[in-house]
Amino acid sequence: MMRTGHTANAATPAPHAAGLVLLVQDLTRAVILSGAAGLVLLLFALGTAQLVNEARAVDNLSFEDIFPSPGEVYDAWELHQDRLLADHIPETLWETLAGLAMAVVLGVLIAGLMDFSPLLRWVLYPVLVVSQTIPIFAIAILLILIFGFGSGPKITVVVLFCFFPVALSTFSGLQSTDPELLSLLRAMGGNSFQLWTKARLPAAMPSFFAGLRIAATYSVVGAIFGEYITAQVGLGVFLKRSYSSFRLDQAYLAIILTAVLSLLLVLLVGLIERLALRWYYTSRRRSWRGPGIY
Amino acid sequence: MEQNACIEVRGVSKTFRDGGRSVHALDDISFSACSGEFVTFIGPSGSGKSTLFNLITGLSEPDTGDILIGGQAVGRRTGLVGYMPQRDLLLPWRSVLNNVILGPELDGQSRRAARQQARELLPLFGLEGFEHAYPDTLSGGMRQRAALLRTFLTGREVLLLDEPFGALDALTRRELQRWLLDVWQRFRKTILFITHDVEEAVFLADRVLVFSARPGRIVTTLEVDLPRPRRSLSLMSDDLRRLEADLLSALEAGNGA
Ligand SMILES: Nc1ncnc2c1ncn2[C@@H]1O[C@H](COP(=O)(O)OP(=O)(O)OP(=O)(O)O)[C@@H](O)[C@H]1O
Numbered sequence: 238m239m240r241t242g243h244t245a246n247a248a249t250p251a252p253h254a255a256g257l258v259l260l261v262q263d264l265t266r267a268v269i270l271s272g273a274a275g276l277v278l279l280l281f282a283l284g285t286a287q288l289v290n291e292a293r294a295v296d297n298l299s300f301e302d303i304f305p306s307p308g309e310v311y312d313a314w315e316l317h318q319d320r321l322l323a324d325h326i327p328e329t330l331w332e333t334l335a336g337l338a339m340a341v342v343l344g345v346l347i348a349g350l351m352d353f354s355p356l357l358r359w360v361l362y363p364v365l366v367v368s369q370t371i372p373i374f375a376i377a378i379l380l381i382l383i384f385g386f387g388s389g390p391k392i393t394v395v396v397l398f399c400f401f402p403v404a405l406s407t408f409s410g411l412q413s414t415d416p417e418l419l420s421l422l423r424a425m426g427g428n429s430f431q432l433w434t435k436a437r438l439p440a441a442m443p444s445f446f447a448g449l450r451i452a453a454t455y456s457v458v459g460a461i462f463g464e465y466i467t468a469q470v471g472l473g474v475f476l477k478r479s480y481s482s483f484r485l486d487q488a489y490l491a492i493i494l495t496a497v498l499s500l501l502l503v504l505l506v507g508l509i510e511r512l513a514l515r516w517y518y519t520s521r522r523r524s525w526r527g528p529g530i531y
Numbered sequence: 532m533e534q535n536a537c538i539e540v541r542g543v544s545k546t547f548r549d550g551g552r553s554v555h556a557l558d559d560i561s562f563s564a565c566s567g568e569f570v571t572f573i574g575p576s577g578s579g580k581s582t583l584f585n586l587i588t589g590l591s592e593p594d595t596g597d598i599l600i601g602g603q604a605v606g607r608r609t610g611l612v613g614y615m616p617q618r619d620l621l622l623p624w625r626s627v628l629n630n631v632i633l634g635p636e637l638d639g640q641s642r643r644a645a646r647q648q649a650r651e652l653l654p655l656f657g658l659e660g661f662e663h664a665y666p667d668t669l670s671g672g673m674r675q676r677a678a679l680l681r682t683f684l685t686g687r688e689v690l691l692l693d694e695p696f697g698a699l700d701a702l703t704r705r706e707l708q709r710w711l712l713d714v715w716q717r718f719r720k721t722i723l724f725i726t727h728d729v730e731e732a733v734f735l736a737d738r739v740l741v742f743s744a745r746p747g748r749i750v751t752t753l754e755v756d757l758p759r760p761r762r763s764l765s766l767m768s769d770d771l772r773r774l775e776a777d778l779l780s781a782l783e784a785g786n787g788a
């Protein structure tokens with residue numbers, strides 16, 4: 238049997254007409270795709286040109302001002318070490334960890350609710366997306382009015398930065414539970430609660446950790462961002478003061494410390510993940526046996 | 532307890548509809564099996580055997596007809612029978628030992644007692660030394676044996692086994708068949724067993740139900756009057772071959788030939 242598709246009842250010219258339609262479709266697609274690729278390249282070139290031109294136009298700072306030597310950055314560390322270790326870093330760390338923990342609880346809770354009820358999913362999903370489109374500056378004043386000038390607003394900023402990846406990836410993890418596995422548990426007499434604890438939650442764990450790693454990456458930056466708006470202590474404040482007094486060596490120090498904190502946090506999450514998901518990492522699909530289908 | 536071992540299927544039909552298409556999977560299936568009977572099901576692929584098992588487990592309901600277990604209509608009630616699906620469906624995040632005790636655990640029984648019982652059976656299932664391994668690190672056959680052990684440990688009177696030995700080598704298959712007959716006789720379980728293997732269907736069964744091609748109907752019921760215990764195939768090879776030949780011709784007839 239030949240497959241003639243929709244043109245089955247047409248007369249002899251049908252194959253030619255179908256061939257022509259296919260040709261036109263292929264051409265259209267090729268034109269659109271190459272047009273899009275061309276547009277991206279053009280914007281890239283224009284953007285680069287703009288950056289280069291502007292950098293050339295501004296030359297009141299020397300190269301050495303913009304890029305202090307490692308030695309200078311180290312001197313800045315020697316000078317501010319005490320204050321940094323006693324006040325700024327602990328404050329930033331506290332805001333980060335508190336915010337991240339709250340984001341995890343909130344994110345998992347939201348994911349659970351969205352997984353639990355299609356109605357809640359329908360309501361919550363747009364709220365989640367909109368929450369990510371609010372510029373943090375726009376609500377900074379609001380946060381200060383609510384929480385004052387302490388750690389509260391910064392923790393809130395961290396939560397706003399971090400709960401979204403956790404919620405979204407945990408949700409998709411919950412949704413991806415093998416439906417036949419759930420059927421089996423049902424067939425064995427499991428109730429909805431047991432289906433949750435024994436199948437859905439464990440199945441969602443790899444996705445949850447993927448989200449948590451993203452959240453951990455953003456969390457320190459979130460805290461710095463919050464501090465930058467207004468604060469008395471924290472790495473963000475240190476950074477802001479460094480800039481306003483044109484101490485770029487100090488600014489670099491703050492940037493490096495931020496990066497180190499983020500890195501340590503991500504490593505910590507990775508370690509916890511390895512311990513919690515031993516089954517995931519010992520599965521031979523991902524282990525030393527290398528690629529293969531068994 | 533003895534009552535629970537009875538299963539009765541009366542005039543069950545099932546049609547699946549999705550969109551415009553509809554698949555008539557089962558047509559007027561009736562049979563019953565009681566206290567310690569061993570019934571095997573054989574039929575072409577797509578003849579609705581797994582569908583029938585899903586109805587018996589209570590996962591879905593028949594369009595017409597009734598299914599009774601221990602004299603009570605199943606409807607949407609689950610957990611009345613032990614069920615081993617065609618795919619092993621082990622939980623990838625659990626070790627073998629924790630996988631096989633899933634049944635008792637869902638029933639709210641003590642995990643320690645269940646583990647103890649499971650450990651005693653591990654050697655028989657060739658899983659000794661693998662109790663702490665994750666399913667993804669096992670071979671296909673080992674996974675299937677773990678799934679079979681899990682089904683047994685549910686402790687139900689009626690067990691539905693959907694091609695439990697499909698992925699096993701001939702030797703292990705033979706060994707587990709004997710073991711299954713042993714356990715079945717010792718505990719008087721009622722076993723419904725799907726297979727594609729004509730010899731297996733005859734060797735195990737009191738009765739073989741032959742399904743036709745879609746829509747699945749029972750075209751023949753073959754009584755297997757071989758003496759028990761059936762330890763060795765060779766002792767009864769003549770009778771066995773005769774029954775196998777009968778079964779094959781029934782299958783061919785049911786396949787719409
Ligand atoms: N949920 C469903 N929706 C639509 N069609 C279905 C559904 N479940 C089963 N079917 C169809 O019903 C028929 C019987 O399927 P079933 O899995 O019961 O066959 P089977 O006898 O177990 O086959 P096999 O021996 O290959 O396992 C098939 O044609 C299948 O496509």
Ligand SMILES: [Mg+2]
Pocket residue numbers: 580581582617693
């Ligand atoms: Mg099947």
